Amino acid sequence: MLTYNMEDRQELSLYDYLYRCIKNDILSGRIPVGEKLPSKRGLAKHLDVSVVTVENAYAQLLLEGYITSFEKKGYFVNDIGSAPSASCLIKPKPEEEFEYAYFADLKSNRIRRNRFPFSTWAKLLRDTLSERPEQLLKTVPYNGVYELRLALASFLHEFRGMQVLPAQIIICSGTESMYGRLFSLLPEAVWAVENVGSRKITGLYDMYHARWKSVSRDEYGVDMKDLHDSGCNVVHVTPAQHFPIGTVMPVKRRTELLEWADAQNHYIIEDDYDSEFWYQGRQAPTLYSMDGNGRVIYFNTFSKTLIPSLRISYMVLPYELAMRYGNGLSFYSGTVPSMEQYALAKFISEGYFERHINHLRNYFKSQRSMLMDAVRKSPLMGISRIHEISSGTYFLLELDTPLSDTELVERIKKKDINVACTSAYMPEPHEDTHTLVINYCGVYAERIEETIARIWEAVSVK
Template sequence: MLTYDLDQRGSTPLYEYLYQCIRQDIITGVLHAGERLPSKRTLAQHLSIGIITVANAYAQLAVEGYITSKEKIGYFVEDVSNYRLRRRSAAPAIPEPREKEYLADFKANRISLKNFPLATWSRLMRETLSLQNDELLKTVPYNGVYELRKAIADYLAHNRAMQVDPAQIIIGAGTEYLYGRLLQMFGPACTFAIEEPGYKKFAAISASYGNPWKYIPIDESGMQIDALEESGADVVHVSPANHFPTGIVMPVTRRIELFEWVNRIRKRYIIEDDYDSEFRYNGRFILPLYAQDTQNRVIYINTFSKSLVPSLRISYMVLPRRLLARYGETMSFYSCTVSSFEQYTLARFISEGYFERHINKMKLYYREQRRKILQAIKASPLAKHSQIIERNAGTHFLLHVDTELTEEAVRSAAAAASLQLSFYSDYSYTQTSSDGITLVINYAGIEESKLSEVIKRLEALFITH
């Protein structure tokens, strides 16, 4: 007869504890396959419990296949010999990957975090919870909440001379997500062209979707249009206002050539990545290609990760009107990947003027940061062995160092000195140089208090005293 100490069940329901006990005996072989179980009434009397309790336990065991019921005969144990619970020692915890901390990290995705208006953002978040409570619970439209799309459209009109309807804007969690949707919409038969050097991640995303791509060389005016024409590409990715990593601004003559290229064949489009375009320190802003487009051939992409904080992960793209129906038909089944809570908060941050004030503040901060690091390099012994290449924009510049050292050796020595370097070659697939090393110096995230020590360590990589 089955006997269990039901007082050990604690807060577990009685029928469930009985089910667990019988199940354990079946799995461990205490109860053998084909063995007949006591009737419900007999087991209830033996354990001094209600017959309903036994019936519920048997019913659960039968549903899960541990026992079977034969009408007018009783309950029998099923053969589960291939399923045995084995006691295992606790597996070691999987270590969480932790990003290494450096004295200075020159990677392009680093920014100054201390200047983010956290108090203002926190207040808007709280107010969003109270003012938009009902809206926060609704399903987010595939292209993002209207309030954020309207705020972005107004900002683009006032600060980028772009006339955009909110319906043309698609919100996504990062530019990688938006690129992926474009690649999927255009399909694997579409060939993409990318600047060389340029944004390698776009090429990697393109490859993952099975889209062929071509690398198009640049010169002092940006992408070479003759090479673009020869590539047979259908869609081209460019950064005309601030090419990364060179900082080149595409002049009007090259822009005209690019528009002539895209307008020659109906299926061609331009993806305009307005990367880091907010931070220009001399002269007025550079007019986006989108604002100059008269044939609805430019897809405009930008992100708040660089202008606010990377963790926000909110980017957007503006589709030309001729692509709206196509995108809706092919991509609208995807859910928006940004929570409504963050979207409503950002909408207020933009529409109430906080975003524009923050950009103006950061322009002053980065201009001063740039001046200090350039001055520190020029005052160091490294100046005699290097050349600074910068164009008064963005949060980075190029530093070419005359050295016979290999990039591998410099990278290794830099890591030992707690410096994370970014090389020009990191953004190029085809261009190599045997004449020194060119570094991409992103200074946005370097703390001023550490600047002197950072330059000393950078200098020590190349100069032996």
């Protein structure tokens, strides 16, 4: 006889609880296929419920196909084939997502939240709500709100020397979104990417099933012979600062790259990520500003300069490509809420963004100086060499050690410090570089000396 504690039903009705209990027993196999269920009166008496309760439970099971009724014979369990186990039917309350907080995270390039101007941003959002109630209810334009594109065009002209029309700018919600649009705009493209660097771009290529090839790089940037031989017609480069090597592409290589694109009507994607954080001398001009034939597609994002959760990025298309985009892909919906776009437009046009960048640049310079000073004062300096990077939020620390890169990272991680070697961004197989990428974006100033002391404890081999 089927036995259930009907007092455990909580808010469920008696028949609903009984139906669920029998169904779970059928799905789990506790009531096997072909088994005859107790009579309605017999089960009602056994569970001390009304016959109507059992009738309604059986009726629901019959309706859903879990059981079959044979006149004058009773109810029998059907063969329902593969089905989810009973444990899958009632899902436990999901645990809150948890991101482990290291004592020092030298791998993450996310800015600490207290560096974001929340009060200013909140004010601009309130202003947008009061000033643009009607615009906020309209569909977001496929290329982004005009006010933000106009503010970006002015900013790029003033700070990066780029002549850009608002119509050439497409507002997107991250690199994934920008590439998704480009894959539609250039469906026949074969994409090239340097074999040293972040794996995010190649991951996007694979996700979209794009045709791509990895090309080698030399000390000046992408290897031009390898690029010519690859058969690719679009290449992704980071001329302002290559991660993680930190080199700036010299003008000769930039010219060669533009000539490659001009000669064969190819395209260059210039990823200008982190270019706002330049510390030494005058920043080199963008490839876009050197391009006279409409071959460069410019990428940038606000994930580092503001906060990652804002999810606003943008690309600048050559004019001819922008017109093709408008004619063929304007059916795309805008992926960034208009309120955030209007607020960001004011943030840029009213000078808040420039002041924020200056503040961050000074903060990062201070962080870098404190970390380098801590290394120089530590015994660690006796086995290491600092390689400064002219921009971005990291420097390289080359160690004279017999430890492999894997051993280095594991030993340092045991000291509750997250870090990576430059070899993590190189293709397999590769030699150990014994060089740590020290990202100071989110390190607590009061923990810097202890962080370096822990690294020394981890890497010193006795």
